[in-house]
Amino acid sequence: MQKYSVFSLFKNALKGHKDWEVAWKDPNPKEEYDVVIIGGGGHGLATAYYLAKEHNITNVAIVEKGWIGGGNVGRNTTILRSNYMHDENGLFYEKGMELWRNMSQELNFNVMFSPRGIINLAHSDAQMNAYARRGNSMKLNGIDAVLLGREEIKKMVPILDFSENVRFPIFGGLMQPSGGTARHDAVAWGYARQADSMGVDIIQHCEVTGFDVVNGKIKGIQTSRGNIKAKKVGLCVAGSTSVLAEMLNMTLPLETHLLQACVSEPIKPILDHVVTFGAGHFYCSQSDKGEMVMGGDLDGYNSYAQRGNLPTLQHVLTEGIAMLPFLSKLKMLRTWGGIMDMSMDGSPIIDKTHIEGLYLNCGWCYGGFKATPVSGWTFAHTIAQDRVHDLNAGFNLNRFNTGHLIDEKGLGTKTWIS
């Protein structure tokens, strides 16, 4: 594989950029693979990469209905964080942060990792207490957390609305200084390029239409480009999980919902952290191009539309203007939507299934992007070793039966409750 560096850039520039290798090939599916990953999004690509790198399994195919980077890995708001209270989440996502820190070097692809810090605003004394508790839990798990008072936040982010007579005055906030953002497309491309170089077949425009299961064991998949035999199959299809589960006669604790995001026209640098509104559901950061990147609530009803509805956008941006009043003066540049696999307790599922050789990776709700590396890392382990890793042991499918829910915020599909 051609290494990307300032020297290769210089060399290729002199040759008129004619000799660059393709970043990944476009192979036809082989007859059989050791592992087939369904879904060529961030999680699927990362899984294939870690299967090859950590477990030496390279006879792997990624089967993608659309194209690499066209799903949720290209539709998110690029935020990275591990500011969770529960051990299952905190330790899992902090392993993810460790992988994010080295990703550009490891993948030889600049993912523009930017640990600019994430601040959750608090708007009452009770919320400050809850944040202090969460911050302490984070510190016990080795995650950096700083509880900030109103004056400290005013110094750091003066553009926020600090007036006295607002409905939700800012009392303070909880900051994870190591949180931040990364360029989402680069993550998909970086993983795809490395996985391809280690022998993984990335098969795009190939839709799964069925599964071959014999005596409770997976034998292969049926696709729009023919049947593919596989010893093991992993599902990484986010919002389409329920559709594939139906082909397998499985009913999962998931609902597919639509989540929107939007960016404003680009402006000069004004916000150098990720900031979230604590009295609702709104978050904002500024991209390197200067656009304000914003998101918030689900549209609120089951949807596979991949396209949003205006009432929710209006609701979310009303919160945005309450937090950052200058937003009302900006024009909207783009809005878009992605379909989320909302689990019933708001936490993901990475587990084996009752079908031998079939593995499940789903339930990412609002937060799939930040999990991309660690989801791939733990899912690759689960598939390769046929057992879950300690880090994803809590994210089992059985927890809805045993009652061991991981209800970090009590947020699942029923957003109207909160």
Next chain:
Amino acid sequence: MLYIECPYCGLRSQNEFAYGGDGTVKRPTLNKEVSDKEWDNFVYNRKSPRGKHVELWHHISGCRQWIKVQRDTVTHEIFKTVSADKEI
């Protein structure tokens, strides 16, 4: 914007409604032994179909009645609305 035909009030915008989830889920019969599996299916497990979906909506800013709606989850086309006690 969705426009939902409330069987009591007529055509109204989605802003007047709150979503109530899958309308086909039935609570296990009262005063009968309930297995864990039945309870799971009632509380957590959902088909979440891509296509026609029967769902509950609450006309919270209108007549405050619960209604049943059959809607396409891809196109958002609404085929039928009835009062909550009726089957679609």
